[in-house]
Amino acid sequence: MLRLIFIFLYMSGYLVYSIPKLRKMQALPKGMSVKEKDILIQETPKKWSETIMKMTGSKVEVRGNHNLPDGPVLIVANHEGDFDIPLLLGFLNKPFGFISKIEVKKVPVLSKWMDVMNCVYLDRKDRRQAVRSIREGVKMLKEGHSILIFPEGTRSKGGPIEEFKSGSLRLAKDAGVPIVPVSIEGTAEVFEKNGRLIKPANITLTICPPISFEEYQEKELKVVAKELRELIIMNRKEYKISS
Numbered sequence: 001m002l003r004l005i006f007i008f009l010y011m012s013g014y015l016v017y018s019i020p021k022l023r024k025m026q027a028l029p030k031g032m033s034v035k036e037k038d039i040l041i042q043e044t045p046k047k048w049s050e051t052i053m054k055m056t057g058s059k060v061e062v063r064g065n066h067n068l069p070d071g072p073v074l075i076v077a078n079h080e081g082d083f084d085i086p087l088l089l090g091f092l093n094k095p096f097g098f099i100s101k102i103e104v105k106k107v108p109v110l111s112k113w114m115d116v117m118n119c120v121y122l123d124r125k126d127r128r129q130a131v132r133s134i135r136e137g138v139k140m141l142k143e144g145h146s147i148l149i150f151p152e153g154t155r156s157k158g159g160p161i162e163e164f165k166s167g168s169l170r171l172a173k174d175a176g177v178p179i180v181p182v183s184i185e186g187t188a189e190v191f192e193k194n195g196r197l198i199k200p201a202n203i204t205l206t207i208c209p210p211i212s213f214e215e216y217q218e219k220e221l222k223v224v225a226k227e228l229r230e231l232i233i234m235n236r237k238e239y240k241i242s243s
Contacts, residue, residue: 003198007055014048015109022109025116034144035070038095041116049090056083056190057200060091064207068094068180072141073210074172077182078161078232079150081192084184088148091205092182097140098148099133099168118145124153134170141175151225158188164229166221173221178210181228183235206235 025041032040053060075096077088085098097118105111105121120137123129137147149171151164172179182205189201208231216224 001197003056004196007052007198010055011048011052014051015113018044018048018113019109022112022116026112038118038145042089042095045089045113045117049086049088052086053083053090053203056198058186058190058203059200060087060203060205062091062205062207064209065093067207067209068092069178069210071177072144072175073146073178073180074141074169074175075146075148075180075182076164076169076228076232077148077150078184078229079152079155080158080184080186080188081155081190083187083190084150084155087184087187087203087205088182092207094146096146096148099137099150102129118147120147130167134167134174137171138174141171141177147171151228155192156188157192161229161233164225166225169221169224169228172213173217176213176217178212179216179224179228180210181208181231181235182206183208183232185236204236208232208235 021044028037028040075092077084097114097120099120099122100114102121102123104114118140120133120140122133140147149168151168152162153165154162156162184205186201186203189199191198
């Protein structure tokens with residue numbers, strides 16, 4: 001219980017503390033390159049996330065950061081639990097925004113940080129709004145920003161990886177960018193499997209080699225979604241065998 005309280009207090013306090021930095025990020029000059037801007041903007045969320053993961057007492061192993069290419073990519077990951085975003089922000093060596101449920105837009109300060117990070121809000125109950133969100137995400141990718149999606153659409157909470165919904169992959173196909181599959185193992189052990197209390201866990205983050213636009217452009221998105229899911233499952237199995 002103490003870990004949960006400390007993490008909640010840290011998260012809330014850091015958001016307030018970060019407001020001056022947020023204003024600076026909102027006022028970055030337009031002449032800066034997308035890459036420079038994104039790296040600067042990501043510094044604060046990265047520190048925040050690294051500290052959160054450290055406070056859980058977990059051990060994080062990262063494999064394959066060298067597989068992250070330059071330029072915009074669509075990052076596709078399985079979704080175990082609430083600590084997936086802090087894990088990825090803290091340990092993935094590439095700035096990115098992500099697709100988030102629209103309810104988060106109501107959270108003060110946090111939503112403003114997400115805006116400068118080029119996150120996209122999705123309302124799954126509103127089909128028209130969802131289509132607009134996909135278009136906005138495509139625009140972000142074409143401008144040079146990377147985006148993360150969880151195509152399961154919900155947390156597996158440590159259970160089997162759910163089927164990947166193919167619609168969100170339209171982001172990559174319409175923008176013509178590579179897809180980077182990412183495998184997450186162990187975040188559900190931190191929170192979801194503990195009666196919603198925080199406990200240390202062994203976490204593995206595996207970044208697979210990118211799939212170029214040319215490799216998937218002629219395939220149906222349902223086929224691409226199935227192949228990505230199988231690749232992520234295979235990487236998790238390989239890690240268990242080797243460890």
